[in-house]
C-alpha cells in the first residue's frame with residue numbers, strides 16, 4: 001500500500017502566525033500523498049463575539065444554532081480554509097480547499113437530540129474515499145475544513161479532530177495511513193504546567209489511567225478518544241505534538257496499541 005499522511009492542525013496553532021508558517025513549511029516538506037484538516041474553534045468564538053452571538057460549548061463541542069452555523073461556514077469554510085490554500089499554493093503545493101459538501105466527501109447526520117441539543121452539529125456517516133483518492137492520484141493536496149454535510153444538503157459543524165480521524169480510517173483501507181494531531185504543545189504532557197514532560201508513548205490502558213488521574217482533560221479527551229478509535233480501525237501510526245512532530249526523530253507522543 002502507498003503511504004498517506006493525514007495531518008490535523010488545531011486552532012491555536014493557526015492563530016500564531018510565526019508557528020503557523022513553520023507548520024506550513026514542515027507540511028509542504030512531507031513527501032508523498034498528504035491531506036490537511038484544520039480547526040479554527042477559537043476564531044469562530046472571537047468572530048461570533050464581534051457579531052454579538054453568545055458561544056456555548058458542551059464537552060468541547062459547540063452548540064451550533066442557525067446564526068452559529070453561518071459563522072462557522074464563513075470562518076472555517078471561507079476565511080481559514082482559503083488562506084491556508086493560498087499560502088500552500090504560494091509554496092508550490094497544489095492544495096484544494098474542501099468542506100464535506102464538496103464531492104460529497106464527508107456525509108453526516110445531524111446529531112440526534114438526547115440530553116443536549118447541539119443544533120447543526122454532524123456525526124460522520126461516510127467518507128468518500130474514492131473521491132479523495134482521485135484527488136491524491138492527481139497530485140492534489142486536499143485541505144478540509146471542519147464542516148460536513150447531510151445527503152439532503154444541510155451543512156453541519158463537525159469537530160476537526162473527528163474529521164481527521166474518520167478520513168484516516170476510511171483511507172487506511174487503500175493507503176498505509178499515518179495520522180498527526182498538531183497542536184500548540186510538544187505532545188501529551190504528564191504535567192500540564194511543564195512543557196518538557198512529554199509522554200513518549202501511550203497505550204489504551206495508560207490512557208484510561210491518565211484520564212482517571214485527570215492528567216488528560218479538556219480538548220485532549222476527545223482527541224485521544226479519536227486516536228484509539230482510528231488505531232483500532234486500521235490507521236497505521238498516530239502522532240500528537242507541535243509542528244516539529246511532522247519531522248523524523250523529534251520528541252512527541254506516539255499512540256500505540
Ligand SMILES: Nc1ncnc2c1ncn2[C@@H]1O[C@H](COP(=O)(O)OP(=O)(O)O)[C@@H](O)[C@H]1O
Nearest residue numbers: 010011012183187188189215216217218219220
Ligand atoms: N495532558 C495534557 N497534555 C497536553 N495538553 C493537554 C493535556 N490535557 C489537556 N490538554 C489540553 O488540550 C489542548 C489541546 O486540545 P484542543 O484544545 O482540542 O486542541 P486543538 O487546538 O487541536 O483543537 C491543549 O491546549 C491543552 O490545554
Ligand SMILES: CC(=O)N[C@@H](CCC(=O)OP(=O)(O)O)C(=O)O
Nearest residue numbers: 011039040041061062146159160
Ligand atoms: C462541533 C464542534 O465543536 N466543532 C468545532 C469545529 C472546529 C474545531 O474542531 O476547531 P479546533 O480544532 O480548533 O478545536 C467547533 O466549532 O469548535
